[in-house]
Amino acid sequence: MRLKAKHLIPAGLIAGVAIFHFTNTSLYNMPKNVISTLYTFDKVYISGFLSQEWGMFAPNPMDRDTNLLVNCLETLKKTSSGYMNVSSSFNELRMNNIFMSADRVSRVPGNWAYLYLSPSRWEEDMKKQCSADDSTSACRSYRAVKDEREQGALKGLTLVASRYCRDISSPTSRFDKARIFIEIVDVPRWSDRHVAQRPEPAMVEVGEVELVPVSGAKVWH
């Protein structure tokens, strides 16, 4: 087959798009360097549909469990369900059978809790700049990003708490609020790996939230 202009021109355009795409993808995924301070279009280009994050347990893997503790409250009757770890039962289910929905279901409460606590890579960078001088615009941006993340995560945690409280409610008890805590349990350090007891958990209070109406099948039986 002899190549003609009607083939070569569109092929050149397609190849150009592919080269442009992978140049930006490569620049976006590179660690901070001299080019990234001059060229920032890759940050705009690799977002939305093309967003990607290939850290995958890097630079260090998870070395703690983040559990969600929920206490459902019925404000009129002044009763409560008592605190329940809503993450751990799913982890047990997942461990016993890796081929089941418990895997994805268990990630929901854990990941919202993780998002509430953990800033992204970009937020960490902004935080570093902010610690030098807290009156800068970078610092204002950092606070805005931090608030947005925490508010977003709080909405997710509210949905989880609403579903949990709905699932455990009975005809006589209708919960309307929930108090949420996040429990952080560290894995024993390498030098203490043969110690049977895990370290004391740390608690982070998220606060009291108004429950929202939810639909769908029961998650907690």
Next chain:
Amino acid sequence: MQYVNSLFQQPRHVRGTRILINIIAIFLIYRFVTEFRHADFIYSHNLTFSPEYAKIGLLLTLSSAVLMLMGKYINLAMIVATLSFWYLSDISISGDGGDNILRLVLLYLSFVHPGIFKDQVQPGLKVFIHNVAVFSIISQVMILYFVAGTSKMQGDMWMQGTAMYYVLSTEEFGPASALVRDLFKHPFVTSFASHLTMVYQVAFPFMIHNRFHLAWALMGIVLHIGIALTMGLVTFSLIMIGLILFTINDAEWAKMSAIWRGLDERIRARFKHLVQRIGGGRTQAGPQTSAQWSGGRMSPAVEE
């Protein structure tokens, strides 16, 4: 110029593309089966969420998976899967690296040549577009592994070799078996697993076009089966295995088929020889079996 010409003539990674598409179909069906019941819990990202859309999204991924398995309307199936899977992963907090790479790979696969499923490929621009899609997938996988590996090199747990101990000791990613957990408390085991993972990922782009690629691919498949079994990341491992199989080119598949055929023939010949020897041995010394006796007449093997 000859190389450029070949990009219009012959679609690359035809077998790998078919395998990857089938694995993606299995992935999407598995996700549908395990998630549909709890879709409104898994796919809820804010307080004004409409769960019906998530279910529609899952149904669309299922229908595209069926088309993929049938090898029909493949470009349409890919576009539908790309859009619905993008929507689903966008409204979910439960995603992982497997979902992220799949989203991009589905987009690239939307440009594969539809004729590869029927072996009806006419040279031309469509073949060129197919080949660009193939190179895009391979480049994306190379970026994924290289970034994952080099990022790990910046972490002290990976460098010290204790990373696998830590991650497998959590409730979220740890195995049920206490034996496996204890195994990773041994310095050699955790160091071997941690360093091997890091080396595999960093070296991946350099192993694609060399003569050890098949061995490297096999190693990657074993690594991802290990991740699925110990950490429970089934869907992530499935998609990564699919992508590793995709990187095997058609010549390598042909080479593997030839090795397999040779091995198969040799095994069959050995087995036949063994059966003949056993059969022959029995006529000389062993008792006569009912199979050797038919209609009051000795079977040909015995008569000989």
